[in-house]
Amino acid sequence: MIEKYTQGYYIPNISRLAEVILKELDVPAEVDIQPLKIKTSNAISYVEGYASKYTPSEKAKYTIFIDTEILKMDELSDPMINLLIHEIWHIRQMECGWLRANTEYTVAVWNGIHFPMTIPHDKRPWEIEARMMEEKYFSHIKELI
Numbered sequence: 065m066i067e068k069y070t071q072g073y074y075i076p077n078i079s080r081l082a083e084v085i086l087k088e089l090d091v092p093a094e095v096d097i098q099p100l101k102i103k104t105s106n107a108i109s110y111v112e113g114y115a116s117k118y119t120p121s122e123k124a125k126y127t128i129f130i131d132t133e134i135l136k137m138d139e140l141s142d143p144m145i146n147l148l149i150h151e152i153w154h155i156r157q158m159e160c161g162w163l164r165a166n167t168e169y170t171v172a173v174w175n176g177i178h179f180p181m182t183i184p185h186d187k188r189p190w191e192i193e194a195r196m197m198e199e200k201y202f203s204h205i206k207e208l209i
């Protein structure tokens with residue numbers, strides 16, 4: 065269950081949306097939503113966590129960080145649906161072992177192939193796939209919420 069009272073943010077709509085997407089995308093991980101405090105790039109959201117095989121004693125735990133202004137609105141807008149499909153798909157990629165990164169986050173391994181993180185964000189194959197999943201699941205998720 066996603067914590068609805070996250071650091072002073074009451075986000076019942078976003079939390080429910082995340083639950084729906086986790087279920088529909090068949091991602092059995094524990095996911096927490098937190099405000100994005102440090103803006104390192106132009107990103108409005110990103111996901112962090114460790115796949116269950118690296119923490120075998122407990123269930124996999126991931127945190128999705130989202131821009132505070134977006135969290136405060138707690139809207140079920142179309143961009144919000146796409147944002148969560150995208151980030152939750154990254155969780156699926158990590159849970160399935162398709163995507164791994166080193167701890168310094170300088171190298172990613174995608175389907176056994178090493179990629180330096182210097183490649184542009186929109187050219188990364190796991191990003192291309194996550195964007196494709198936004199398109200694939202958007203209408204279905206919108207119908208469910």
Ligand SMILES: [Zn+2]
Pocket residue numbers: 150154191194
């Ligand atoms: Zn992404």
